Amino acid sequence: MTFAADIPVLETERLTLRAPRESDVDSIAAFGASDRSRFVGGPYARFDGWARLLSGIGHWALRGYGYWAVDHRASGQMAGRVGLGLHPGWPEVELGWHIYDGFEGQGLAFEAATAVRDHAASAYGFDRLISLIDPANTRSAALATRMGAVVERRMQLLDHDADVYRHPLTLPRSLT
DSSP states (O other): OOOOOOOOOEEOSSEEEEOOOGGGHHHHHHHHHSGGGGGGTOSOOHHHHHHHHHHHHHHHHHHSOOEEEEEETTTTEEEEEEEEEOOTTOSSOEEEEEEOTTOTTSSHHHHHHHHHHHHIIIIIOOOSOEEEEOTTOHHHHHHHHHTTOEEEEEEEETTEEEEEEEOOOOOOGGGO
């Protein structure tokens, strides 16, 4: 059985952002078992990777937007997940990213997150997104800053500090 939802495919120079699928669970679980997941509730068990996959699909079903699986076209591998989330306790829609081991430091997160931010403005009218970043997550903070986001304030999120980075106004493609 497959999940039927209208999840657009986004393409960049090196990446394809696509709907999540059951075969992604191995990549999600490997990320979750690694130290790379420490800023998003990890490390976590393999079964929690399955739950996160299902949660992501459910977000698309409930909200009409969510996280895309990011495929690195040259290698054919899943390089991470990038997308939009509005979970209980979130102050507004967040642009978030998880880049998997072996794909960091190549500008892929910037490429994917910029594509999602542009699509969010054009397709959903989300023109001033936020990113919620643990103050110790210097790599994500550097990416948000590179994208033009600035720290607006600090808040408590799931019993942890999070800096609220505000992204610059992104005009829908039809207005640029």
